[in-house]
Amino acid sequence: MSDKAAIGVKTWFTPFNVVSGFIIIVGIVLSILRFTMGLGAVTNLSNDNPWGLWIGFDLFVGVALAAGGYVTSAAVYLLGMKKYHSAVRPAVLTGFIGYALVVFALTYDVGRPWRLPYPFLIQQGTTSLLFEVAGCVALYLTVLFLEFMPAPLEWLGLKKVRELAVRLTLALTVVGVVLSTLHQSSLGAIFLIAPSKLHPLWYSPYLPVFFFISSIAAGLSMVIFESTLSHHYFADKMDETHLNENEGVTLGFGKAASFVLAGYFMIKVMGIAGGDNWRLLGTSYGLWFLVELLGFVALPSFLYAVGVRNRDLKLIKWTAVWTVLGIVVNRLNVTLIAFNWQLPSDQRYFPHWMEIATSVFIVTIGIVVFRFIVTKMPIFYEHSDYKDIH
């Protein structure tokens, strides 16, 4: 990587290591604070605002942005779009790391994390959407782990076990899509219980559908975004197939994202119609809603279409970044910004810097793990022993 490494003098003090190391040290200190002093010491949570950044960002945004796994494997294994095959492994890896981090982040947020299996083992609250989300996330994390298995097994040279893991692909893909449909939508449905607290422009009986459809757009955009970053930093790890297919992936996924966002735009408009909330568009929350709807849904749908028509890869890649940002905005709107909108401003929530730092710490762990895996395992290239198999 650095020049020093090139001339043989190994050093740990690369810019990446220094920055990530610093963040991780801060994160460890904050973790100690959290588990010795309680949530009150490191967060701005209150009785009025029981969910903050760790739920809004780490859980809601995290799950949405980890949707690339099910979207890509469905496209390749179910719809037979084999030309995107090289995109599956990075997408599944990103998804797996994403979900693992969601669960990891939850251990910080819930009061007694060791009780997280209680809903399954001790007492089942089946009327709760959170029960369904928890069940699906736990199962889907397992599915992603199994879907990812071929890569480490190839790395370790365990051919027979790998054979077995590969044979599960179709079944795992189907189960993965079913579980993703359920929990992506149920995350939206979690807020159906609180019509009196969530702003009517965001509250809708269609919330589960909004969340599911937007997760597809999020997944497609994350694959483009992730591959853009990977090409920048890990191009040397990529084989010819991966490099050759990449343009097709960007164009194909961009096209799909354009359509999905268009559909999402339509149902969002129907959501306003269904609640007859047109008059609220003129309020300050309404303007913010329009920023989200026009700026982060309609605009990227249009830009994706233009990018695909002109084969403008640069535009598609920037649109992907914009769409990802739009998903972040949407999930934060539902969980934090438009939630408790009726409370006086001094009772509203704004994250403590330690909450933000902890979220940054968790994302950093994800990047470090991703980097470790793609430099060791066959993610961006096909292992020499297993070429020609598909």
Add this chain to the structure above:
Amino acid sequence: MSISRRKFLKWIGAAGLGSTIGKSALAASTKHFEGYPESFGVLHDITRCVGCRSCEAACAKVNELPLPDKPFTDLSVLQEKRRTTETAYTVVNKYEVAGKKAPVFVKKQCNHCLEPACASVCFVRAFKKTETGAVTYDASVCVGCRYCMIACPFEIPAYEYNEALTPRIMKCTMCYPRVIKGQLPACVEACPTEALTFGKRVDLINIARERIRKYPDRYIDHIYGETEMGGTSWMYISGVPFSEIGMREDLGVTPAPKLTSGALSAVPVVVGLWPVFLMGLFAISKRKEIVSRQELEETVRSVSDKANVKLADALARARKEKEAAVEKEVKKALEKAAQSRSKEDI
């Protein structure tokens, strides 16, 4: 029949998406839970409350809650609007209402919904609507996710944020341990003005109606909690609109569980049908692949057949031409030879 644009759009929305989430089957069912028969409740007559905070003191004592910095006799805390916290299951708030000379005092605590939102959303069933009417909480299973606090429309449950490893949800229990022993809830017992009446919920509704009927000038004609969020065990009657004393009038009459039952009922449908649909997609793409491969093979075969015929033709023609050419050459040579021989003869 005239259809407004709004109605039309509503229909379109409902037709397109209602099938997947819509209103639940439950919402259309005839079941309606009206509370356990003979269950208890409390009627809070807001017009009688003088804001003495005796209820707060009794509550803290009975529930062994830590004493606040300012004693309960200090009424200066009423200057601020308070909510229930992890150390106060009940609070009294003071409201200055336009047109009223005296301030209005309202006691706030868990309303013990007939179909509680907190119980409906708890994924370990830590909350229970007991047959006494009280909604109780079991800390021994609580994970601390705080979804109950998100769900509660009355913003009642509080959380021990400063407990590192054993935080609990804290809220009024309607003095469940006392009630099952035949005692009154502490706050009801302590109230010096009988602003709180404990009794069977059905009786309380009748008492409330009677008071409103007898003193129509004193009361607004509404029992808050009779139908709000499907009904609550604590109910209120007031002389001023409830919205002016910090109580929401826009909660509707739908019990909390109905709000999510539609989405929940979609789950088994997705589990049942999605695999079939997805395998169908897989089968279609697979079949397309097979058909296109077959077509390719067929094309290749027919092309090569044609090519073979042509080739054979060409070869035959070539052979013939060659033979003809050879014959011609031979003839030529023979003729030449004959000519030269005849020349020699001459």
